[in-house]
Every structure is written in structure tokens, then in C-alpha cells.
Amino acid sequence: EIVLTQSPATLSLSPGERATLSCRASQSVSSYLAWYQQKPGQAPRLLIYDASNRATGIPARFSGSGSGTDFTLTISSLEPEDFAVYYCQQRSNWPPAFGPGTKVDIK
Amino acid sequence: QVQLVESGGGLVKPGGSLRLSCAASGFTFSDYYMSWIRQAPGKGLEWVSYISSSGSTIYYADSVKGRFTISRDNAKNSLYLQMNSLRAEDTAVYYCARNRFFGAPRSDYFDYWGQGTLVTVSS
Numbered sequence: 001e002i003v004l005t006q007s008p009a010t011l012s013l014s015p016g017e018r019a020t021l022s023c024r025a026s027q028s029v030s031s032y033l034a035w036y037q038q039k040p041g042q043a044p045r046l047l048i049y050d051a052s053n054r055a056t057g058i059p060a061r062f063s064g065s066g067s068g069t070d071f072t073l074t075i076s077s078l079e080p081e082d083f084a085v086y087y088c089q090q091r092s093n094w095p096p097a098f099g100p101g102t103k104v105d106i107k
Numbered sequence: 108q109v110q111l112v113e114s115g116g117g118l119v120k121p122g123g124s125l126r127l128s129c130a131a132s133g134f135t136f137s138d139y140y141m142s143w144i145r146q147a148p149g150k151g152l153e154w155v156s157y158i159s160s161s162g163s164t165i166y167y168a169d170s171v172k173g174r175f176t177i178s179r180d181n182a183k184n185s186l187y188l189q190m191n192s193l194r195a196e197d198t199a200v201y202y203c204a205r206n207r208f209f210g211a212p213r214s215d216y217f218d219y220w221g222q223g224t225l226v227t228v229s230s
Contacts, residue, residue, distance in 0.1 A: 034216045036152075043202055043220035044152065050214050087152055091213050095168055098152040 002026050002090050004099035012107040019075040021102045023088035028068045032092040035064055035073045038101075039084045047086075048073065078104070109133040109219045111203050116224030123193050123228070129186040129203030129221055137161075137181040140206035142217060143188045145199035145226075153199075156188065157206065171197075193228045200225050 003026040013019055023033065031051040036044040046055040048064035051071055061076040075082055083106050088099040115127040127143070143155040156177040157166045165177055176189040186203050201224050204217035 030213075032211075032213045036217075043222055044217070045220070046216055046218050049209055049216045049218075050211075053209070055218065089152075089216070091215050094166065096154045096157075098154070100151050 001095070002029060002093050002097055004088055004090055004097055006086075006088060006099040006102045008102060009100075010103045010105060012105055013078055014107045015078050015080055017078050019073075019078055019082070019104055021073040021075075021086055021104070023066075023071040023073070023099050025069045025071075025090055025092075027093075029090040029092035031067045032090060033064075033066070033071050034089045034091065035062075036087045036089065036098075037082075037084045038087065044087065075104075109205065111205065111219060111221035113201065113203055113221045113224040116201065116226045118227045118229065119193055120230050121194060121228055124189070124191045125193065125226060127188040127190065127201055127203075127224060127226070129188075131184045131186065131203075131205075134205070136179075136184040140208075140215070141179060141186045142204045142206055143177060143186075144202045144204055144217065144220075145197075146202070146223070147196075147199045150199075155201070158186070190226070193226075195228050198226060198228050 005024050007022045033051045035048040038044040052064045063074045065072050085101045085103045087101045110132045112130045119125050142157045158177045174192045178187045203221045205219040207218040208215045
């Protein structure tokens with residue numbers, strides 16, 4: 001079973017700053033990795049699939065990169081609505097698994 | 108637009124049962140695989156179960172295998188999760204989610220989610 005770790009656990013930044021979130025897999029997941037955003041009291045929203053493809057309607061300030069075991073979600077310039085928890089999820093092996101999340105909060 | 112609306116959550120005693128439903132609209136339900144995913148209070152996301160578009164292929168997380176049963180009724184555009192022998196650790200918000208394939212067989216992610224329904228297992 002593949003285990004995903006995310007770092008940092010919390011990222012404190014100001015609006016307009018760049019956010020860099022990391023996800024590491026315990027073994028290669030190729031490019032079968034997604035990123036989700038979850039705001040308090042809301043369901044998660046798919047941001048990125050297959051490591052680097054933006055889902056429908058996702059702003060260009062969100063980008064994903066990586067392959068194998070190391071992945072990055074970058075938010076180029078934080079907007080007020082981007083402060084949330086971000087989860088990575090692998091689909092390379094069964095069962096699909098999520099990372100523990102990175103909370104991006106306002107500094 | 109795509110909508111997924113869960114119902115059926117509530118308070119149940121350990122060892123009890125509950126049936127969750129998810130009503131789908133805004134897309135051709137019978138074309139899509141579907142999943143249940145849960146989130147314990149203040150915790151992360153845990154995939155629970157998955158069913159193919161026809162219902163012929165089903166998977167469960169080890170934590171619920173033998174206790175939970177996923178099913179669907181394509182004529183009613185509905186997804187279900189029958190939960191038996193419930194435990195305190197099953198307490199969570201349960202989301203139904205649509206699986207979307209983006210090309211390759213393993214390029215399969217959760218592109219739409221419902222708002223969730225809370226299941227609380229407590230005596």
C-alpha cells in the first residue's frame with residue numbers, strides 16, 4: 001500500500017505570496033497523482049490531475065509538477081480564497097490514498 | 108450542472124446499521140464509476156468504496172470490508188452505502204464522489220463531490 005506524506009503540515013503566508021506544497025510517495029506512482037483543495041465546511045475540489053493538468057475551471061495560478069515519488073503544488077500568487085487545506089491523492093496503485101494534508105493559512 | 112446530494116446520516120449506536128444515499132443529477136449517472144470517501148472530524152480523507160458504472164466491479168477499503176456494501180440504481184440515478192456493525196471509528200462525514208477517467212486506466216480521480224452526510228457512532 002502506497003503512503004503519501006505532505007510537507008509542511010502548515011504553511012503561513014500572506015496574500016500575493018507564492019506557496020509551494022510538497023507530496024512524497026512511499027514508492028513510485030508515476031504521474032498518477034492529484035491535488036484537491038478543501039475549505040472549512042466544504043467538500044474537496046479537484047485542482048490538478050495526472051500531476052500537472054489543471055481540472056476544469058481551475059485558475060492558472062495553480063500548477064502541479066513532479067513524477068515518480070516527489071510532487072509539488074505551486075500557487076503563484078495567493079488570493080484570499082486560496083487559504084485552505086490541500087490534499088494529494090495517488091491513483092497508481094490500489095487502494096487510492098490521500099496524503100494527510102497541508103494547511104495554508106494567513107500569516 | 109453536476110449535483111451529488113447525500114442523505115441518511117445520523118446518530119447510531121455501536122453495532123448498529125445505517126444506509127446512506129446519494130442522488131445524482133446533471134450528468135449521465137450510468138456512464139460513471141462512483142465512490143464513497145469519508146472524513147473523520149478534524150482529520151484527513153479516507154477512500155471507502157468504489158463501484159463501476161454497471162455495478163459489476165466493486166472494491167472496499169480493508170477498514171470496512173465485510174461490514175459495508177456499496178450499490179447503485181442507475182434507473183434512479185442513485186448510489187448507496189449500507190453500513191452494518193458500525194464502530195466508533197466509523198464516525199465521519201461521508202461524501203459520494205464521481206470518478207472521472209482522464210484517458211489512461213489509472214488516470215481516475217474524484218472530479219465532483221457531494222456536500223457530505225455526517226455519521227456519528229456513539230452510545
